Amino acid sequence: MFDNPFRPWGLLPWVFEKLPKKKWQLIGCLAPEQRCLGALESLFKKNLIDTYLLLEIIDPPHPKITKKSKTLRDKIKSELKKLDKKSNDHILLCNLLESPFENVLNKINSFIPDSSENIILDISSLPKRYFFPILKRLLSKSDTIKNLLVTYTVPDGYGDGELAWDPLNWNHFPSFGPEGYEEGEPEIAFIGVGFLPFRLGGLLKENYENATVQFYFPFPPGPSNYQRTWEFVRKIQSDFRKIKNDEITRVGLVDVPETFRQICKKTGFGKREAIFAPYGPKTFSLAMCIYACKKHSPVYYTQPTIYNPSYCHGISKIEGENETYVYCLSLDGRDLYKLESAD
Secondary structure: OOOOOOOOEEEHHHHHHHOOOOOEEEEEEEOOOHHHHHHHHHHHHOOOEEEEEEEEEEOOOOOOOHHHHHHHHHHHHHHHHHHOOOHHHHEEEEEOOOOOOOOHHHHHHHHOOOOOOEEEEEOOOOOHHHHHHHHHHHHHOOOOOOEEEEEEEOOOEEOOOOOEEEEOOOEEOOOOOOHHHOOOOOOEEEEEOOOOOOOHHHHHHHHOOOOEEEEEEEEOOOHHHHHHHHHHHHHHHHHOOOOOHHHEEEEEOOOHHHHHHHHHHHOOOOOOOEEEEOOOOHHHHHHHHHHHHHHOOOEEEOOEEEEOOOOEEOOOEEOOEEOEEEEEEEEOOEEOOOOOOOO
């Protein structure tokens, strides 16, 4: 069977020109960064929004961070009010380290009744420990959600210095635990290469020294990010072992379908058991999340407890439009990310 089916994706204006005109329900995040409004702003301008839900996710209190973070979020709320005067009705307050199941997923269940068919999940500013279980819940509603899209907006740049602090211990995301591996170890560990390894090298050495390791390296990373991504690799090598060339897969930074295809290929299209550590870009994490949902694979992370309010700034523009990418996961009830057989 052909192992590279067409999975539509691209810049938001181009994708929506190709789709039938529909009203969409969007789930996203209200964050201290401007890109959290990138997709919503573009869709409002095109009159494509039915309703939306933004999670305002608060970090644990910090004497130097909390006040600045609130000031930046308040600025974003003011910008949101220009798009929608009733925007306060669409914001759900959450705590970073709470269980997404207790509050958020119940709210999403009521936000998406059985009549909802057209859903967009904007992952631009959603922490991964939130967007993984949310996407898993949305994928489980394939009998009612006929059109499921994911959007990601590229910032104009990232902050200097550390972007997050005080990681928790190595642990799985909610609903992505290791239940399937009680009688054996995974054969392959997929690692996204990003900026912050958070003791990952030592964890790999302790837990997965005998497993095949596959690093997904964003290419091209861009001049300002090049040193940071290679510093990530250097730290892994100093704590774990020398990484071989064939253990690094270079994938286009925003090419989710190709990242997913590479995962399928390296696992023998689901025959090799795998775990995931999504330390890299959100786009790589999206591909990992889709695969992990399909195969019930564990996903591990060292979750930061504090994010730099200046994590990123602005919104990248292409020809005057927000650089927002759209990934079509299902259209007209067709699952576009089925695991294809190589046979």
